[in-house]
Amino acid sequence: MTAPDAAPEPPPRAGDLPEATSTRAGPAGPAVAVLVARSGRLPGGARDAVVEAGGQAIVVGDGAREGAASLTPPVRAWWYDTGVGFRPAAMAALLAPALEDIPLVVLPATPDGRDLAPRLAAVLDRPLLAGASEVAVELVGGGGGEIAVEIAVEFVGEGVGKSTSTSTSKSTSTSTSTSGGSPDRTGMTVRVRASLSRLDDRVLVPATAAVPVVATLVPGPRDAATVPNGGPGADIRPLPVTARPATEAAVPADPEVLAVLAADPATMALDDARRVMGGGAGLVRPGEEPGRAAAAFDLLADVASALGASAGATRVATDAGWAPTWRQIGTTGVSIDPDLYVAFGISGAIQHVGGLGSPRHVVSVNTDSSCPMTAMASLGLVTDARALLVELARRLGRPFPPALEEAHDG
C-alpha cells in the first residue's frame, strides 16, 4: 500500500508513450524534431532538439540526407532535400501533412528554426511555444480543452537578485479545441508542458498546452544524462512527401532573399560558431575582485570578435559570474563543434571537453604543460593566459583596462 505522504509518481514523458502503430513511412508518435540543414550541415542545437523529441527527426534543406546521417545520438530520421535556398513558407506547406498527427513538433531556436516554426504553427493551426528551455509530452487522464498558461516567475539573473517571486494566472488562447488535448490510442490525453525562457534566461515561464504545439528550443544548460546513448545506429530514410502544392500559386509567399550576411561572432549562437576562444579559471588571478575578473572575460570576447571568433567559458567562470551562462561550454552548457578552439587557462575537465565536439584544431594556453586540455591540443602554449590575451589585444589595437596588465605572481 502506498504511504499517504509518498511522493506522487512523476508524469509519464514522451519516451513512456506507447509505440506508434502507424504503418505509414513517415514519423509517428508523440514528438518529432524538424531540422533545417545547410550544405549538409545541421544547425546548432540539433542534438538537443532531437533529444527533446525523444529521438525522432525530420531533416530538410540543402544536403538533408547528409545532415540526417550526421545526427548523434542515433535516431529515426527522415530527410527531404529541398536544394539550395531556404523557403520557409513553402517548406512549412510541404511538411504539414507529415506533422499533423504529431502533438509536439520541436525546432532549434536558430535563425532558420525561428523562421520555419511560426509558419509551421500557422499551417498546422497550432500555438507556438517560442524559446523553450525544455519541452515534453506527457500523458494525462483527461481534462479541460483550453490552453492554460501558468506563470511562476523565477528571477535568477545577476542584477535582479536571488529572490523568487511566484504568481499564477490563467489565460485562454484563441484555440477552439474542446477535446481536452490529443487523445492517444489508449484514450489518454496528450499534454505538452514547457518552460519558456525569457529575458536572457532570467525569467522562466512554465506553460502547459492541452493541444498539439510547435515549439522552438533555446540552446543552454541541459543534462547530458537525458541524451539517449544510441543503439545500433540511425535509421535514416527519405521523407515520403505526398502533398506537394500543385502549382506555384498554391505555395504561400516567401520573402525574397536579397543578400545573406555573415553572422557577427560577438552575438551569434555559440553552437554555430566555427571559431571559439574559451576562457577558464586560469584567466583570473587568485583572489582577484569579481569586477576585474569579469573584465578579463570581456576582453576575451572583444579579442575573439576581432579575430572572427566567438567567446566561450568554463562552468567555473559562469558560476562565478565572470561570463554569462549562455557562454558556458560543456555537458551542462552549450555543445559546440567548431573548426578551431582556443582554450585560455582551461584545465580540460571531462564535463567541459564533452561539449567541444570534434574541433579540427585545438590550441591550449596554460601554465601547466601536462593538463588534459594541453594534452589533447594540437598546439600547447605554456604561458600565462592573461598576459597572452592582453598582448593579443595590444597587437590588435583593442582597448583594455590597464589593471589587466598586472604581472602574474604565481
Ligand SMILES: Cc1cc2nc3c(=O)[nH]c(=O)nc-3n(C[C@H](O)[C@H](O)[C@H](O)COP(=O)(O)OP(=O)(O)OC[C@H]3O[C@@H](n4cnc5c(N)ncnc54)[C@H](O)[C@@H]3O)c2cc1C
Ligand atoms: C555535474 C557537473 C557538470 C559540469 N558541467 C560543466 C560544464 O558544462 N562545463 C564546464 O566547463 N565545466 C563543467 N563542470 C565543471 C568541471 O568539472 C570543471 O570544474 C571545470 O570545467 C573547470 O574549469 P576551469 O578549467 O576553468 O578551471 P580549473 O579546473 O580550475 O582549471 C584552471 C586551469 O588554469 C590553469 N592556469 C592557472 N593559472 C594560469 C595562468 N596564469 N595562465 C594559464 N593557465 C593557468 C591551470 O593550470 C588549470 O589547468 C561540471 C561539473 C560537474 C560536477
